[in-house]
Amino acid sequence: MAELLRINDLHVAFPTDDGLVRAVDGVSLSVSQGETVAIVGESGSGKTVTSLSVMGLHKKGSAQMSGSISVAHDGGFLDVISASEEEIRSMRGRSVAMIFQDPMSALHPYYKIGDQLAEAYLVHNPGKKKEAAARAIEMLDLVGISEPAQRAKEFPHQFSGGMRQRVMIAMALMNSPKMLIADEPTTALDVTVQAQILTLLASLQKEFNMGILLITHDLGVVAQVSEKVNVMYAGRIVEQGAVDDIFYNPMHPYNLGLLKSVPRISATGSERLKAIQGQPPSLISLPAGCAFAPRCEYIKFADSNACATQMPALVGISTTHTSRCHIDESKRQASFADAMKEVR
Amino acid sequence: MYRFIGRRMFFAAITILIVSAVVFAIFSYLPFDPASLTCGQRCTPQIIEGNRIKLGFDKPIYEQYWLFLSGIFAGRTYGSGQAAFSCPAPSFGYSFNENACVTDMIKEAMPITINLAVGALIIWLVMGVGLGVLAAKFKNRWPDTSSSVFVLLGTSLPTFVTGLALLIWVSIKWKIIPMSLDGYVSALDNPGRWFMYFILPWITLAIAYAALYTRFTRAAVLDTLGEDYIRTARAKGVKERTVLFKHTLRAVLAPIITMAGLDFAGLIGGAIITETIFNLPGLGRLTLRSTYEFDLPVVLATTILAAVVVIVMNLIVDMLYAVLDPRVRI
Numbered sequence A: 001m002a003e004l005l006r007i008n009d010l011h012v013a014f015p016t017d018d019g020l021v022r023a024v025d026g027v028s029l030s031v032s033q034g035e036t037v038a039i040v041g042e043s044g045s046g047k048t049v050t051s052l053s054v055m056g057l058h059k060k061g062s063a064q065m066s067g068s069i070s071v072a073h074d075g076g077f078l079d080v081i082s083a084s085e086e087e088i089r090s091m092r093g094r095s096v097a098m099i100f101q102d103p104m105s106a107l108h109p110y111y112k113i114g115d116q117l118a119e120a121y122l123v124h125n126p127g128k129k130k131e132a133a134a135r136a137i138e139m140l141d142l143v144g145i146s147e148p149a150q151r152a153k154e155f156p157h158q159f160s161g162g163m164r165q166r167v168m169i170a171m172a173l174m175n176s177p178k179m180l181i182a183d184e185p186t187t188a189l190d191v192t193v194q195a196q197i198l199t200l201l202a203s204l205q206k207e208f209n210m211g212i213l214l215i216t217h218d219l220g221v222v223a224q225v226s227e228k229v230n231v232m233y234a235g236r237i238v239e240q241g242a243v244d245d246i247f248y249n250p251m252h253p254y255n256l257g258l259l260k261s262v263p264r265i266s267a268t269g270s271e272r273l274k275a276i277q278g279q280p281p282s283l284i285s286l287p288a289g290c291a292f293a294p295r296c297e298y299i300k301f302a303d304s305n306a307c308a309t310q311m312p313a314l315v316g317i318s319t320t321h322t323s324r325c326h327i328d329e330s331k332r333q334a335s336f337a338d339a340m341k342e343v344r
Numbered sequence B: 001m002y003r004f005i006g007r008r009m010f011f012a013a014i015t016i017l018i019v020s021a022v023v024f025a026i027f028s029y030l031p032f033d034p035a036s037l038t039c040g041q042r043c044t045p046q047i048i049e050g051n052r053i054k055l056g057f058d059k060p061i062y063e064q065y066w067l068f069l070s071g072i073f074a075g076r077t078y079g080s081g082q083a084a085f086s087c088p089a090p091s092f093g094y095s096f097n098e099n100a101c102v103t104d105m106i107k108e109a110m111p112i113t114i115n116l117a118v119g120a121l122i123i124w125l126v127m128g129v130g131l132g133v134l135a136a137k138f139k140n141r142w143p144d145t146s147s148s149v150f151v152l153l154g155t156s157l158p159t160f161v162t163g164l165a166l167l168i169w170v171s172i173k174w175k176i177i178p179m180s181l182d183g184y185v186s187a188l189d190n191p192g193r194w195f196m197y198f199i200l201p202w203i204t205l206a207i208a209y210a211a212l213y214t215r216f217t218r219a220a221v222l223d224t225l226g227e228d229y230i231r232t233a234r235a236k237g238v239k240e241r242t243v244l245f246k247h248t249l250r251a252v253l254a255p256i257i258t259m260a261g262l263d264f265a266g267l268i269g270g271a272i273i274t275e276t277i278f279n280l281p282g283l284g285r286l287t288l289r290s291t292y293e294f295d296l297p298v299v300l301a302t303t304i305l306a307a308v309v310v311i312v313m314n315l316i317v318d319m320l321y322a323v324l325d326p327r328v329r330i
Helices: A047-055 A085-091 A113-124 A129-142 A161-172 A191-208 A219-225 A243-248 A253-261 A304-309 A329-343 B002-028 B045-055 B061-074 B102-137 B142-156 B159-173 B191-225 B228-236 B240-268 B272-277 B283-292 B296-324
Strands: A003-016 A019-032 A036-040 A064-073 A076-079 A096-099 A179-183 A211-216 A228-233 A236-242 B076-078 B085-087
Touching (some): A003 A047, A019 A236, A036 A047, A113 A129, A113 A161, A253 A329, B061 B076, B085 B102, B142 B191, B191 B240, B240 B296
Antiparallel strands (some): A064 A076
């Protein structure tokens, strides 16, 4: 399958008065046609910064970026980090489209839905107003909005949250992009609406053969729709693998912690949620070694000296399943065994 | 929509009535005898008493208020027989100091103040919004820094300083715009002279307001640029210029127009200092002069007029807001 996005050793840092915030620290991943790649992690782990970097949406001058981000664009590849503002602009919305977390605030409150959709088309096809308007209605219909011609004349506040996210998806599809970035597309929605939106995304993906980069902190969403998963912690990918690997054979204690913390319907009433102890580190002063070491329950199975001083490399048990952990593979199975019983 | 307007107009009318009653009461209970203020130097008790009856100051206050109100709609006749004189509706009373109906005095002063206010409004909106957008676009670079110097000067220099400075340099020293232009001409009769007549007062007023609007616009634009929907526009591939001038400015417009409407209303009440410096016989000067001379009917009328303008502008601004912001349903 054709590769649509390849991020290689991406570093993104923001200079602030308190120091350099290393939001993304050596992230590499790729997305191909027709597949969904998820980035999971808690707030501040760098997943949104990674996605905004792909779109070149960081404020001018605010971000220091290095590495490479290659995006399939106009038959070739565009390196977003070195490309000109104009090149990035012609890529946005056309080769890669993006939908955002909060559909309530992501639409302009003063413009009609139809006009906002049409604009997405007109930006890349100047002058074709009639086509744009027709396509807007077509896309609204496609994402399951009834009476699309009528609703195109309405304003965002006349739509519910789920409907607005559908509108956002319709807007993203205006130019039939090959690749879609979905930044927490269901976080702000009701659970029932979440399921509808995910189903919609999956069916549209099939129809358009799109690659989707899905940013989320919700493991349920990940399990439901993605094929490959990247678990991020403190700006780094700590575990990378196919969705089954991540859920049934976790290699990194952080990933295991995430799995353990998922609330279970079968749990008895007195059982408390198993949160990961402690707080994520400050991105201004990351620990020298493994960023997760101070919170790691399993540090006793590794060389604690190495954990404190050396950043573990991303190595794996197979070419597709890798993790950053100093725990030796021979000890991992045994040490995770108890926890895995709970998770299953 | 129509119900809203109807209701608002009803409440506006009540507010105006209350304001007029309060203002009327204040002037009635001032420790001055309005009748004795009506006659000049060779005053005799007979003239005072005659005027008192002629102007109705002998009647109880509620009756005087009623006469005042009905005069607005029906006109008013003072005195009787040969010596009677009348002010046709809408009559706001009679000024003995000027021997004229108050309405006529206001009619004369009003166009000057409106010309002054409208011109200044246009200049300060263009300047303020323009500089504000520029400052936001080039945040922390030289356009921003220099506009903040302008903001500082504009807000701290009182109009009598900028006005006098303009007068001294532009008119007296450099003689770019002649000082004594004989009176006001309408823009339709002689646009050139009309422009010369108003340009310095416009600038004087506009500088003070433009500074405030620059600061407000800059903050509002920067605020809006951080909104999610602006990020959405950028993610669509919209050009940065369109993001600024279409998406951002559209969102900033509603609060600016609200502010402008209310500031404009304040100016219609009379820009006393500016009108005085430039010798413009507008409402501000009329109010000032009549206050000095205890010309109570005029003060009463201009005060009520100023209140009415503010109330009406509020209503207009509210209706405009509903047009500008589709979320506001009225």
